[in-house]
Amino acid sequence: MREIKPFKVAIVGTGYVGLGTAIMLAYLGHDVVGLDVDAAKVDMLRRGQLPIYEPGLAELMQQAGERLRWTTDYAEAIPEADAIFICVGTPPQADGRPDLKYVAEAARCIARNLNGKVQVVVNKSTVPVGTGDWVARLIEDNALEYHANRYFVVSNPEFLREGTAVHDSLYPDRIVVGGEHEEGVKRLVELYAPLLEQSFEAPEFAPRPQAYTRPALVTTSLGSAEMIKYAANAFLALKISFANEVANLCEHVDADIEEVVRGIGCDARIGPRFLAAGAGWGGSCFGKDTAALISTGADYGYDMPILQAAVTVNTRQRHVAITKLQRHLRRLKGKRVAVLGMAFKPGTDDLRDAPAYDCIARLVDLGATVVAHDPIAMDRARREWANLEYEEAPTAQAALKGADAVLVMTEWQEYKDLDWSAACRLMRNRLVIDLRGVVTSAPAATVVERVGRPSLGAPQ
Numbered sequence: 001m002r003e004i005k006p007f008k009v010a011i012v013g014t015g016y017v018g019l020g021t022a023i024m025l026a027y028l029g030h031d032v033v034g035l036d037v038d039a040a041k042v043d044m045l046r047r048g049q050l051p052i053y054e055p056g057l058a059e060l061m062q063q064a065g066e067r068l069r070w071t072t073d074y075a076e077a078i079p080e081a082d083a084i085f086i087c088v089g090t091p092p093q094a095d096g097r098p099d100l101k102y103v104a105e106a107a108r109c110i111a112r113n114l115n116g117k118v119q120v121v122v123n124k125s126t127v128p129v130g131t132g133d134w135v136a137r138l139i140e141d142n143a144l145e146y147h148a149n150r151y152f153v154v155s156n157p158e159f160l161r162e163g164t165a166v167h168d169s170l171y172p173d174r175i176v177v178g179g180e181h182e183e184g185v186k187r188l189v190e191l192y193a194p195l196l197e198q199s200f201e202a203p204e205f206a207p208r209p210q211a212y213t214r215p216a217l218v219t220t221s222l223g224s225a226e227m228i229k230y231a232a233n234a235f236l237a238l239k240i241s242f243a244n245e246v247a248n249l250c251e252h253v254d255a256d257i258e259e260v261v262r263g264i265g266c267d268a269r270i271g272p273r274f275l276a277a278g279a280g281w282g283g284s285c286f287g288k289d290t291a292a293l294i295s296t297g298a299d300y301g302y303d304m305p306i307l308q309a310a311v312t313v314n315t316r317q318r319h320v321a322i323t324k325l326q327r328h329l330r331r332l333k334g335k336r337v338a339v340l341g342m343a344f345k346p347g348t349d350d351l352r353d354a355p356a357y358d359c360i361a362r363l364v365d366l367g368a369t370v371v372a373h374d375p376i377a378m379d380r381a382r383r384e385w386a387n388l389e390y391e392e393a394p395t396a397q398a399a400l401k402g403a404d405a406v407l408v409m410t411e412w413q414e415y416k417d418l419d420w421s422a423a424c425r426l427m428r429n430r431l432v433i434d435l436r437g438v439v440t441s442a443p444a445a446t447v448v449e450r451v452g453r454p455s456l457g458a459p460q
């Protein structure tokens with residue numbers, strides 16, 4: 001294995017992206033200090049605990065060992081760092097534009113602690129095109145002692161998915177580095193050398209996939225790198241909305257979306273991934289990034305019609321489960337509805353923009369009693385969804401007991417492995433609305449409704 005050139009790295013912001021990046025870079029052999037203004041979070045990290053659930057991340061953190069430190073103090077993290085990553089949140093505002101106040105605050109604090117040696121400031125937060133230049137100006141305005149060209153602002157967007165963050169950060173499809181200064185881009189390429197050359201020892205719990213060789217390196221201008229991030233997420237969201245639109249039509253014409261996707265997905269120009277129809281996309285990224293791109297378009301007088309349509313289809317898709325329920329049960333008032341899965345996707349306890357939220361809220365509005373279960377996210381839901389009136393069930397079976405219907409909102413393995421025949425026998429009325437393709441055959445006397453596919457079991 002090639003010896004790596006260790007960098008001193010500071011990571012500002014320890015959310016999903018910051019944590020993942022800090023731990024991955026330390027695992028690769030760099031000296032990393034993760035900074036967060038939230039002292040409670042830093043305390044937790046210092047004790048070796050993670051504030052989020054992400055498979056494999058705790059193990060990777062353990063292996064990174066002493067190379068990883070945590071602080072709340074910019075004066076401790078910044079002066080020594082060769083590369084400083086901005087990984088703070090950019091939450092959406094009411095009009096869809098991302099709020100850049102945390103980026104601005106990070107840039108100012110970084111500026112005040114730069115030490116005049118050549119340092120690279122790397123923007124990893126998802127920020128609108130043009131933000132890199134704005135960050136550079138903020139730093140210039142706030143640096144105590146400004147040394148022209150002593151630091152370079154580079155954009156290095158992150159493409160990891162929650163639930164598979166460890167795998168995605170060790171085995172990315174591509175590494176995108178955008179910047180106007182050759183030196184800044186070069187520095188980042190050196191930092192990522194172990195990933196680019198695959199010269200690190202793969203951890204046991206995240207082995208290198210067989211067909212994987214190495215990521216593509218895409219070096220671009222600052223603006224293009226910023227745009228790549230938005231365009232990639234927007235395109236993925238578009239793909240899912242397209243699949244949902246075709247699925248909804250399949251239901252009218254007796255076609256099966258799974259067969260259709262299998263057929264179109266073999267065309268290498270289309271590809272089979274991100275075409276799973278169901279509850280629509282959720283999570284903290286697609287909704288925020290499509291809205292942000294649409295508002296950037298609006299700033300320039302361009303209305304982004306394709307993206308607007310993708311968002312419209314997704315909003316409609318959130319009602320599909322309720323419509324199917326009403327078709328069978330008519331009035332939902334007084335009905336007991338089990339909801340399996342609250343997280344926006346399996347492998348995470350993240351509830352942000354989860355389709356399950358909209359379903360539960362609508363069911364409660366319509367007077368139904370909701371009994372919800374999730375293998376991981378229930379604790380979090382108790383805090384974050386405190387405004388929703390639903391009951392919790394300790395197990396999937398308990399949720400189904402006495403229910404008039406069950407909605408499957410997240411494709412957890414646990415639900416795929418469930419003994420559906422036994423579980424459905426506990427129901428008062430055996431109706432399954434499976435939005436995530438987890439039920440493969442209908443248990444006796446049970447109707448299984450699916451999205452874009454013929455229903456299974458006897459009609460009621």
Ligand code: UGA
Pocket residue numbers: 126158159160161162163233236240273274275276277278279280281282283284285286344345
């Ligand atoms: C997404 C992108 O996939 C990442 O590449 C990107 O880095 C990340 O956003 C980000 O910007 O930070 P993530 O939101 O973690 O990642 O989750 P995805 O796996 O992309 O799923 C998003 C949503 O789409 C989920 O609600 C999922 O259930 C839904 N989905 C996904 C479908 O409905 N159908 C599919 O075929 C695929």
